[in-house]
Amino acid sequence: MTREPQPFPQRINFTLDGRSLSAEPGETLLQAAKRAGIDIPHLCYKDGLRPDGNCRACVVEIEGERALAASCCRTPSEGMVVKSQDGRPRKAQRLVLELLQSDMAETRHTHRNELDQWWQKMELGRPRFPVRQQPAADLSHPAIAVNLDACIQCTRCLRACREEQVNNVIGYAHRGATSTIVFDAGDNLGESSCVACGECVQACPTGALMPANGNGLAHTEKQVDSVCPYCGVGCQLTYHVSDNRIRYVTGRDGPANNSRLCVKGRYGLDYTHHKHRLTVPLIRRDDAPKQAELGLDHDNPFVGFREANWDEALALAAGGLRNLRDEQGPTALAGFGSAKGSNEEAYLFQKLVRTGFGSNNVDHCTRLCHASSVVALLEMIGSGAVSNPVADVDKAEVILIIGSNTTENHPVAATFIKNQVNLGKTLIVMDPRRTTIAGHATHFLQFKPDTDVALLNAIMHAVIEQGLVDKEFVHNRTSGYEILEEHLSSFTPEAMEHLCGIDAGTIREVARLYASSKASIIFWGMGVSQHVHGTDNARALISLALMTGQIGRPGTGLHPLRGQNNVQGASDVGLIPMVFPDYQRVDNPANRAKFEALWGTTLDPKPGLTVVEIMHAITDGTIRGMYIMGENPAMSDPNLNHARKALSSLQHLVVQDIFMTETAWYADVILPATAFAEKTGSFTNTDRRVQLGRQAIDPPGQARKDLEIIQEMARRLGLDWHYNHPREVFAEMRQAMPSIAGISWERLEQQDAVTYPCEDEDDPGQPVIFTETFPTPSGKASFTPAPFTNADELPDRQYPWVLITGRQLEHWHTGAMTRRAAVLDRIEPIPVASLHPEELARMEIEPGGPVRLQSRRGEVTAFTRADEGISPGQVFLPFCYHEAAANLLTNEALDPAAKIPEFKFCAIKVMPASD
Numbered sequence: 001m002t003r004e005p006q007p008f009p010q011r012i013n014f015t016l017d018g019r020s021l022s023a024e025p026g027e028t029l030l031q032a033a034k035r036a037g038i039d040i041p042h043l044c045y046k047d048g049l050r051p052d053g054n055c056r057a058c059v060v061e062i063e064g065e066r067a068l069a070a071s072c073c074r075t076p077s078e079g080m081v082v083k084s085q086d087g088r089p090r091k092a093q094r095l096v097l098e099l100l101q102s103d104m105a106e107t108r109h110t111h112r113n114e115l116d117q118w119w120q121k122m123e124l125g126r127p128r129f130p131v132r133q134q135p136a137a138d139l140s141h142p143a144i145a146v147n148l149d150a151c152i153q154c155t156r157c158l159r160a161c162r163e164e165q166v167n168n169v170i171g172y173a174h175r176g177a178t179s180t181i182v183f184d185a186g187d188n189l190g191e192s193s194c195v196a197c198g199e200c201v202q203a204c205p206t207g208a209l210m211p212a213n214g215n216g217l218a219h220t221e222k223q224v225d226s227v228c229p230y231c232g233v234g235c236q237l238t239y240h241v242s243d244n245r246i247r248y249v250t251g252r253d254g255p256a257n258n259s260r261l262c263v264k265g266r267y268g269l270d271y272t273h274h275k276h277r278l279t280v281p282l283i284r285r286d287d288a289p290k291q292a293e294l295g296l297d298h299d300n301p302f303v304g305f306r307e308a309n310w311d312e313a314l315a316l317a318a319g320g321l322r323n324l325r326d327e328q329g330p331t332a333l334a335g336f337g338s339a340k341g342s343n344e345e346a347y348l349f350q351k352l353v354r355t356g357f358g359s360n361n362v363d364h365c366t367r368l369c370h371a372s373s374v375v376a377l378l379e380m381i382g383s384g385a386v387s388n389p390v391a392d393v394d395k396a397e398v399i400l401i402i403g404s405n406t407t408e409n410h411p412v413a414a415t416f417i418k419n420q421v422n423l424g425k426t427l428i429v430m431d432p433r434r435t436t437i438a439g440h441a442t443h444f445l446q447f448k449p450d451t452d453v454a455l456l457n458a459i460m461h462a463v464i465e466q467g468l469v470d471k472e473f474v475h476n477r478t479s480g481y482e483i484l485e486e487h488l489s490s491f492t493p494e495a496m497e498h499l500c501g502i503d504a505g506t507i508r509e510v511a512r513l514y515a516s517s518k519a520s521i522i523f524w525g526m527g528v529s530q531h532v533h534g535t536d537n538a539r540a541l542i543s544l545a546l547m548t549g550q551i552g553r554p555g556t557g558l559h560p561l562r563g564q565n566n567v568q569g570a571s572d573v574g575l576i577p578m579v580f581p582d583y584q585r586v587d588n589p590a591n592r593a594k595f596e597a598l599w600g601t602t603l604d605p606k607p608g609l610t611v612v613e614i615m616h617a618i619t620d621g622t623i624r625g626m627y628i629m630g631e632n633p634a635m636s637d638p639n640l641n642h643a644r645k646a647l648s649s650l651q652h653l654v655v656q657d658i659f660m661t662e663t664a665w666y667a668d669v670i671l672p673a674t675a676f677a678e679k680t681g682s683f684t685n686t687d688r689r690v691q692l693g694r695q696a697i698d699p700p701g702q703a704r705k706d707l708e709i710i711q712e713m714a715r716r717l718g719l720d721w722h723y724n725h726p727r728e729v730f731a732e733m734r735q736a737m738p739s740i741a742g743i744s745w746e747r748l749e750q751q752d753a754v755t756y757p758c759e760d761e762d763d764p765g766q767p768v769i770f771t772e773t774f775p776t777p778s779g780k781a782s783f784t785p786a787p788f789t790n791a792d793e794l795p796d797r798q799y800p801w802v803l804i805t806g807r808q809l810e811h812w813h814t815g816a817m818t819r820r821a822a823v824l825d826r827i828e829p830i831p832v833a834s835l836h837p838e839e840l841a842r843m844e845i846e847p848g849g850p851v852r853l854q855s856r857r858g859e860v861t862a863f864t865r866a867d868e869g870i871s872p873g874q875v876f877l878p879f880c881y882h883e884a885a886a887n888l889l890t891n892e893a894l895d896p897a898a899k900i901p902e903f904k905f906c907a908i909k910v911m912p913a914s915d
């Protein structure tokens with residue numbers, strides 16, 4: 001490709017207060033001054049927000065102009081002469097600050113009041129003007145305190161809320177002296193549609209918006225840069241710490257979040273300090289029933305356990321596993337590692353199972369998550385990794401989201417998508433529920449659950465029909481297209497519209513938009529993957545991208561949004577039964593030889609069992625002992641009555657967690673581990689970006705670092721391991737994993753984020769992949785046609801409703817962490833089931849009233865929420881509430897290729913709780 005020579009960007013020379021300065025193109029006077037170390041007061045301006053120029057604190061005098069100019073909005077022109085530090089502009093600046101200061105109440109809500117800071121810098125005296133009438137405080141929101149007596153109406157909060165996060169809650173109302181910010185239609189914040197992302201708090205210069213409960217007032221001793229422990233977006237943040245407590249958190253300017261956070265990252269980290277933290281090793285008492293028929297009593301969780309010292313607990317924990325291994329062979333054991341832990345922890349955990357237990361029976365929650373996406377991706381394009389980072393949406397013309405409730409589950413990623421919609425991009429959302437992101441879509445396809453393949457095949461049919469196949473891409477970069485084309489011939493939009501519930505015209509339009517745009521990108525989530533035909537759903541999506549050539553360039557590709565903060569990393573480092581680190585198959589002799597040499601041992605050539613298969617193997621009596629670190633299968637596995645029975649029938653169970661989880665109740669030994677903020681490690685986000693989580697506080701009581709505990713276990717299983725720091729584990733990982741060979745620990749410490757593939761230390765990392773070839777033997781991608789099939793269990797007369805399970809913004813999976821985070825639990829304290837209001841009316845259930853949900857496998861009672869976004873005949877139930885555990889109802893039927901269970905569809909009955 002030949003490139004036009006780019007003219008060197010012209011810098012603009014101008015004079016400020018007698019100094020010759022030069023500005024970058026587009027740079028404002030204020031920014032150029034700041035860079036040169038010249039202080040011009042400013043309040044309504046904040047880096048990252050659109051300059052608004054409303055406060056006039058930053059006015060400057062420009063030679064030849066009569067009116068003073070707001071330097072935050074004005075760019076210099078060549079030869080401009082500007083004055084900011086004395087005379088007319090300085091007088092005006094002082095007057096503005098004085099007027100604002102006289103409106104401030106006596107009480108301060110923050111120590112970092114920017115108005116006060118400028119006030120001191122400019123050495124101003126007491127304001128001369130009378131104080132205005134002060135508005136009352138609004139303390140109705142659990143996360144955010146509103147004290148408008150400190151508001152200077154700079155509208156930074158409004159821009160943060162509307163333009164940055166696009167949550168559209170804060171507005172500006174009234175005129176003149178009564179003008180004020182408002183929430184929605186003037187509601188109290190607590191009753192408004194606020195999602196508590198706290199971006200407004202971070203933006204507010206005066207403390208008018210602050211963390212509730214005075215948390216933001218705390219003086220902190222140290223600040224520690226880290227990342228968020230919740231989802232795969234990988235937001236960088238800073239902990240503000242004093243007395244070994246995280247006092248509050250601010251967003252850091254990381255590549256995945258540009259300083260933005262969501263409610264969990266900003267207000268949800270106090271689980272770390274919760275009184276339920278495990279602080280001492282626990283051992284099941286000899287007199288306690290082994291079968292854990294203690295009842296699951298959340299008010300009395302420690303019944304049946306006694307405290308032990310570490311030596312005793314570790315001896316028993318590892319001894320029980322060792323005995324089973326020696327007596328019954330390696331396959332009597334299995335391990336679940338964690339996608340909440342670091343790469344180093346996950347790497348050592350799978351190495352422990354493979355070299356200490358002696359089998360490949362190691363898996364983790366990825367099996368319940370994107371396993372089907374990964375199977376389809378590996379099969380068709382040779383790699384399970386995302387092709388482009390989320391941030392690439394700025395280069396896309398069309399953004400397609402399917403089966404992902406992005407605003408709730410990847411909230412910060414969603415902000416970047418919403419930003420693009422505001423710039424006029426096309427957003428197509430496909431989901432059986434009208435979620436918040438659907439409200440931002442230009443095209444929302446509320447199709448029938450379980451019919452992804454019908455809809456996607458019809459879209460592909462329409463692509464062919466409209467002559468929009470990218471023939472050159474298909475020819476050069478793929479094989480097997482003819483079989484796909486033939487397969488699609490019967491999937492006409494007309495034939496599919498009744499199946500999927502989307503009219504043929506819309507199918508054709510969406511096909512045209514997606515296929516003909518310069519760059520289209522697809523994001524998908526659990527709505528696609530968690531079906532018995534999840535792999536086929538993903539295959540259809542991948543085929544769509546391949547046939548239209550919408551992959552392999554900036555702004556165009558495939559992005560299965562990764563869920564847990566480190567599910568990408570845990571998978572990469574081999575916490576999967578069929579593959580060693582870097583997806584090297586265990587049944588390939590060359591791979592095995594390589595790892596046998598690296599680890600100095602012999603390895604099992606047989607792929608191990610997956611999560612749900614392990615539960616079945618326990619029931620069958622083949623697996624007798626387990627080590628579970630940082631997972632809560634007694635809440636997160638399907639058909640819990642079965643899974644819990646299996647766990648309780650284990651001969652020996654070791655659980656390593658930070659809380660007494662439902663899973664821990666079945667344990668023989670419980671090892672108290674450290675929470676995210678109490679240890680250091682590397683984590684890989686959904687963009688394939690490796691980032692550092694840094695230790696900020698010490699663990700409580702006798703809790704120990706996961707990395708240490710794994711090693712203590714390993715030594716007692718006969719392995720001579722001595723890694724003194726995560727960096728030593730990372731160094732070994734680099735030897736085993738070509739994809740991260742170029743990332744050193746030092747580089748992570750310096751750069752804070754490095755994207756892989758990163759082959760050597762000079763490689764800047766590759767955010768966009770598959771640009772020339774696909775990592776398959778032929779270098780080409782291949783098509784796998786997907787047939788349309790139904791869910792395993794369809795509604796019938798006895799169980800006529802469809803149950804969809806999933807998530808809520810404020811809670812994390814099984815609730816272990818977020819239900820112990822005060823603000824999050826206050827916002828969503830009780831189990832809710834969402835139903836269409838007409839259905840509630842028909843059953844004469846008041847919204848908020850209790851409802852009984854029953855499947856062939858179990859029953860729960862939850863409180864209803866009227867939601868027009870869900871279709872009649874369907875119920876949406878989050879799985880975070882132990883009082884109404886959704887997985888008591890779900891079906892454990894598996895996708896045959898990926899072994900992922902069908903969390904997204906099963907048949908239930910619904911009745912008022914009184915029946």
Ligand SMILES: Nc1nc2c(c(=O)[nH]1)N[C@H]1C(S)=C(S)[C@@H](COP(=O)(O)OP(=O)(O)OC[C@H]3O[C@@H](n4cnc5c(=O)[nH]c(N)nc54)[C@H](O)[C@@H]3O)O[C@H]1N2
Binds near residue numbers: 450451527528563
């Ligand atoms: N707040 C919060 N955020 C999280 C998590 C959390 O627990 N809480 N968990 C993290 C993890 S591990 C993951 S995997 C992600 C998951 O993130 P998402 O994939 O967004 O999660 P879900 O809520 O499970 O389901 C997504 C959507 O699938 C839709 N759906 C249901 N049935 C179908 C169907 O048949 N077809 C299609 N196409 N869609 C369907 C649902 O209506 C729902 O909107 O979130 C991550 N982020």
Ligand SMILES: Nc1nc2c(c(=O)[nH]1)N[C@H]1C(S)=C(S)[C@@H](COP(=O)(O)OP(=O)(O)OC[C@H]3O[C@@H](n4cnc5c(=O)[nH]c(N)nc54)[C@H](O)[C@@H]3O)O[C@H]1N2
Binds near residue numbers: 340563633890
């Ligand atoms: N019905 C239904 N079920 C589902 C899903 C669904 O959509 N519907 N989604 C599935 C998906 S996608 C996923 S990813 C799984 C998630 O399932 P799980 O991984 O089982 O769920 P979590 O609640 O995230 O469990 C994490 C555990 O790690 C502990 N923990 C946190 N930090 C640390 C740490 O630093 N060290 C240690 N040792 N422990 C720690 C927490 O206390 C918690 O017990 O759920 C699956 N189950």
Ligand SMILES: [Mo]
Binds near residue numbers: 368370
């Ligand atoms: Mo997940």
